[in-house]
Amino acid sequence: MVKKSSPTEKAARLLDLVPYLYSHQGIALSDLSSTFGVSESEIISDLNTLWMCGESRFDLVDLEFESGFVSIRNAESLNMVRSLSTQETMSILFGLDLLREELGDQRADLINQIDALKVLLNEQISHIVSASPLVNTAILEAIHASIEMRKALSITYRSISDDVISTRTIDALEFVSRGSKVFLQAFCHSAQSGRTFRLDRIESATLTQVDATKVHSLKQSPSTLEIKLRIHSESRRAHETFGNLRENPDGSYQGVVFSKQWLIREILASAGAIELLEPVEIRDEIALEATALSAAYR
Amino acid sequence: MSRKSERLVNLTIALLATGRWITKSEIFRSIEGYAGDISAQERMFERDKEELRNLGIEIEVGSFDPLFEDEVGYRIRPEKYRIDLSRLSSEQISLMSAAAMVWKNSKIDSQASSALLKLSALGIESDIDGINPFTPQVLNPDHNLDAVINAIASRKAISFGYRQADSSIVERAIEPFGVGTKNGYWYVSGRDLDKDALRVFRLDRCVSAMKEQGKANSYELPKDFSMKQQLAARERKYSCVLSIRVDSSFEIRRRSELISSDDEWDQVRYTYASEDDALRDLLWHRGDVRVIEPASLLQRYRESLANIVSAHG
Numbered sequence: 001m002v003k004k005s006s007p008t009e010k011a012a013r014l015l016d017l018v019p020y021l022y023s024h025q026g027i028a029l030s031d032l033s034s035t036f037g038v039s040e041s042e043i044i045s046d047l048n049t050l051w052m053c054g055e056s057r058f059d060l061v062d063l064e065f066e067s068g069f070v071s072i073r074n075a076e077s078l079n080m081v082r083s084l085s086t087q088e089t090m091s092i093l094f095g096l097d098l099l100r101e102e103l104g105d106q107r108a109d110l111i112n113q114i115d116a117l118k119v120l121l122n123e124q125i126s127h128i129v130s131a132s133p134l135v136n137t138a139i140l141e142a143i144h145a146s147i148e149m150r151k152a153l154s155i156t157y158r159s160i161s162d163d164v165i166s167t168r169t170i171d172a173l174e175f176v177s178r179g180s181k182v183f184l185q186a187f188c189h190s191a192q193s194g195r196t197f198r199l200d201r202i203e204s205a206t207l208t209q210v211d212a213t214k215v216h217s218l219k220q221s222p223s224t225l226e227i228k229l230r231i232h233s234e235s236r237r238a239h240e241t242f243g244n245l246r247e248n249p250d251g252s253y254q255g256v257v258f259s260k261q262w263l264i265r266e267i268l269a270s271a272g273a274i275e276l277l278e279p280v281e282i283r284d285e286i287a288l289e290a291t292a293l294s295a296a297y298r
Numbered sequence: 299m300s301r302k303s304e305r306l307v308n309l310t311i312a313l314l315a316t317g318r319w320i321t322k323s324e325i326f327r328s329i330e331g332y333a334g335d336i337s338a339q340e341r342m343f344e345r346d347k348e349e350l351r352n353l354g355i356e357i358e359v360g361s362f363d364p365l366f367e368d369e370v371g372y373r374i375r376p377e378k379y380r381i382d383l384s385r386l387s388s389e390q391i392s393l394m395s396a397a398a399m400v401w402k403n404s405k406i407d408s409q410a411s412s413a414l415l416k417l418s419a420l421g422i423e424s425d426i427d428g429i430n431p432f433t434p435q436v437l438n439p440d441h442n443l444d445a446v447i448n449a450i451a452s453r454k455a456i457s458f459g460y461r462q463a464d465s466s467i468v469e470r471a472i473e474p475f476g477v478g479t480k481n482g483y484w485y486v487s488g489r490d491l492d493k494d495a496l497r498v499f500r501l502d503r504c505v506s507a508m509k510e511q512g513k514a515n516s517y518e519l520p521k522d523f524s525m526k527q528q529l530a531a532r533e534r535k536y537s538c539v540l541s542i543r544v545d546s547s548f549e550i551r552r553r554s555e556l557i558s559s560d561d562e563w564d565q566v567r568y569t570y571a572s573e574d575d576a577l578r579d580l581l582w583h584r585g586d587v588r589v590i591e592p593a594s595l596l597q598r599y600r601e602s603l604a605n606i607v608s609a610h611g
Contacts (some may be wrong), residue, residue, distance in 0.1 A: 007302035008349045014307045015353075016415055023421030035418075037411065053307045055315050056328060077315040078307075078435030080380035081419045085354040086451035088413035094479075095397025095410065110393070117390045128450065130525035163546055163583070180483055180502045181438075232609065234465040236503070250520060269582040272605025287610035293585060294603045297596070 005038070009281075013038070014050050018061075019081045021072040029068050089121050090129055108209040134182065134200050142205040143184060146172035152189065152210040158201045161262035165203065169194070173211035187213055227263065227277040228254045238274055241266055252277060264289070305331035309346055310355065314379060319360050319371020347372075355379060383415065391417055409447070440484040440501035443477070445508040450474045452514040455491065459506035460499060467505055472497065473517045476525035487528040489517070498528050534569035538576065539590040541565055548587040550579060565590070577602055 013036060019026070020035075027257065033043040047065050054060035055077060062073040067226050084092070100114045118126035146153040153172050158165050170186040177183070181198060188195040229245070230252045231238050245255035260282065267276050267286055276283045309328045312320065322343060326332045332339045347357055356378050361370050386394075390502040395417050402408035417424035442458070449456045472488035479485070483597075484501040534553065541563045542550055570576035573595060580587050580599055589596045 008306070008353065010303040010304035011310075011349070012353050015305060015310060016412070017418065020419040023419055035415065049304050050307070052304055053311060055311055077564045079313055080314075080376060081416050082379060082380050083354060084411075084413055084416065088416070089410045089446050090447055090451070090477075091410040091414055092394050092397045093400055095400035096393065099393070099397055099402050113387075113393055114388055117386075117393060120385050120390070120461045121394075124519060125522070127526075128476035130476070130480070130529050132480050134482045155392060158548060160549065163548060163586070165548060178480035182482060201398045235464050235466045238463050239461065239465045251548050265584065267586060268606060269578045271577060271581060274610045275609040277558060287607055289584065290606040290610070294600060294607070296588065297583075297600060 005042070009044065010049070014046055014053070015078065015082060017046060017050060018075050018078040019073065021063075021070055021076075022079045025071045026069050029065060029070060032070060043186075052274070076109060084121070084124075086125065089125055091119065092132045093121065093126050093129045098133050101132050106280065135202065139202055139205045143172045143202075146205075146209050146212070147174065149207075150212040152208045152212055153186075153205050153206045154208055155197070156203045157197055158203055160201065161259045161265060169208065169210070170197070174194050175199070187282050188212065224256045224258060225260055226255075227257055227276065227282075228252055229267075229276055230275045231273065232275060233273040235273060239271065242274070301331055303328060306346055308347060310350065310374065313357060313372055313374040314376055316373055319373055321369045321371050321410050323369070325372070338343075381420070391420060431512050442501050442508050443484055445510075446474055446477050446486045446501070449508065449510055450477065450519075452512045453517055453519070454514050455516060456508045456510055458499075458504040458508050461503045461505055469499075469500065471511065472499070475519055475523045476527045476528065478529050480529045485529060487523075492539060496528070532571040534571050536571070536573070536576070537569045538592060538595050539565065540568050540580070541588040541590060543584070543586040547583045550583060550587060563588075569592055574596065581606075 017032075017036070021032075024032075029040055029043060033040040036043065038046075043237055044065070047063055047070065051063045054074070059074070061075040061078075064071045069212070096114050100111060103110055103114075126177060145151065150171070154167065154169050155165050156165055156167050169189040170190075171217065173185045173187065175182055176185050176196070177246055182200075183196045183198055185196050186193065187193070201218060227245075228248075229240075229242065241251060242255075245253035263276070264282065267274055268290065272290060276286060307513065308331070309529060312329060322340070325343065326339050334341055334342075338547070350357060355374060358373055358375060359370050360373070366492070386484055395414060398410040398414040398417065407541040413514065448454075453473075455471060455473050457469060459467045460470045462566060471491040472486070474486050474488040476487050480488075480541065485498050486501060487496065489495070489499045490497040539557070540550065540554070542554075544559065544564055550568055552565070553570070557565040557567055559565065568576070576595065577598060580589060581602060589599050
């Protein structure tokens with residue numbers, strides 16, 4: 001259900017409709033409604049309202065839309081594209097900043113244009129936004145192509161918990177976000193099952209001519225690990241790392257993680273601030289490992 | 299409902315089309331919808347002016363005769379109302395369209411799509427090669443982003459609950475100056491009202507919705523403020539010497555310089571911004587990393603190992 005626009009939003013749309021209709025005479029009602037992101041009945045109501053506007057009640061805007069195609073006359077005084085609002089300017093500056101980073105030093109001509117444009121749009125506002133892309137466009141384009149053309153993708157992927165950079169063949173399926181992170185859900189040919197990849201850890205992606213696997217059993221059966229831990233010294237990092245665990249009445253935390261290697265690394269990296277209670281075998285392993293690491297310095 | 303929008307549009311037309319100041323009484327006479335007695339009409343007119351201002355339409359107030367302040371007049375200057383095309387090349391307009399498309403399908407694309415509509419209303423065909431405008435970036439906007447952008451646009455202070463480094467939640471209030479995204483996170487920077495200093499906050503650490511406080515235009519954006527500078531990576535001004543096992547520790551290698559290597563170990567100089575960060579990174583890499591020097595870092599590293607052992611003993 002589309003939210004009904006307020007009278008002010010409607011007025012803004014009416015003002016923007018006029019120059020748009022002038023430059024798109026004869027546009028279909030359906031195209032107009034999808035361009036402006038409102039229902040066709042709302043657009044018809046807009047046009048009926050606009051039809052009652054004008055410099056005086058004897059000199060109204062002349063609209064034609066009964067045929068399903070819209071044309072406009074006698075609204076010259078409104079046939080001006082409104083200036084961009086601060087918010088609109090900011091959204092464009094964000095985009096320009098991303099484009100600029102993307103282009104790198106490949107297209108000096110466009111970079112110059114972008115810099116000139118930032119000044120023209122609003123030099124001051126251009127300093128208050130900053131954006132850098134999470135992944136470069138070449139990787140994104142390859143992923144989009146894999147999803148749309150149903151072709152396999154060859155990627156190099158950096159796994160932080162395993163400390164390896166590996167090459168895999170995958171069928172990209174969709175982007176998913178969890179918290180602030182964006183992942184690519186895919187079918188991994190070498191594992192023959194579903195896998196999720198953190199987007200910012202995909203180092204390269206090349207589209208292959210291999211067709212995507214037809215039957216996908218995405219039922220990932222990741223080895224999960226039921227853990228219990230205690231936080232000795234509260235920190236935001238501990239909260240953000242283990243935020244999905246539930247708190248027990250005794251103050252310990254409990255839940256499921258997906259990688260033993262990752263778990264051991266996180267516990268070690270906390271430098272004693274987090275104590276792993278269960279599984280006991282991993283707890284013992286951590287104690288042994290820290291002892292062995294110390295021994296290397298004697 | 300539509301009567302009000304009709305009145306707002308008619309008011310805009312009247313104020314735009316006039317080459318001179320027009321008075322309130324002329325407005326009430328010629329525009330339909332200003333009903334009731336004169337004070338009711340005036341209240342309506344004041345509200346309408348405010349609404350148009352919120353849409354970014356600037357209404358100027360002036361007097362016919364500077365010597366006699368009899369009745370003031372109103373007008374909208376077309377050159378302020380419309381996009382100034384003369385300054386923009388068609389290539390620049392295409393670049394702006396491409397930039398607006400970056401937001402496509404993301405949750406807060408409403409500002410960008412209304413900007414895009416205005417640009418396409420200019421009726422200029424895109425003429426840029428080398429840019430594929432249909433590869434939207436995967437941005438993961440924060441639910442507070444819209445509120446922050448609106449607060450900056452109207453220069454209003456905001457307050458929010460913020461998770462501090464020690465995990466406690468403290469109410470912070472800022473005059474927001476800028477907003478940006480890096481490594482997939484969104485940040486706002488501004489003057490912290492309690493500390494009277496510039497601070498940066500990560501939006502996903504704001505645990506409550508943003509509350510606006512005070513009036514619009516209550517501060518100015520400092521001329522020398524740069525969001526890019528605020529988000530610049532912290533300078534890695536310290537370094538240490540490590541031994542790292544060959545074919546391991548990729549994250550360490552990215553920030554290191556190779557000194558020497560043998561079959562099993564590489565010796566590298568690793569740079570870092572703070573000792574705490576370095577310790578975390580070294581411990582994370584387990585037995586693949588050995589600390590050589592400085593002695594102060596080695597000592598803290600060994601203390602950390604002792605803490606791990608005693609916590610798990």
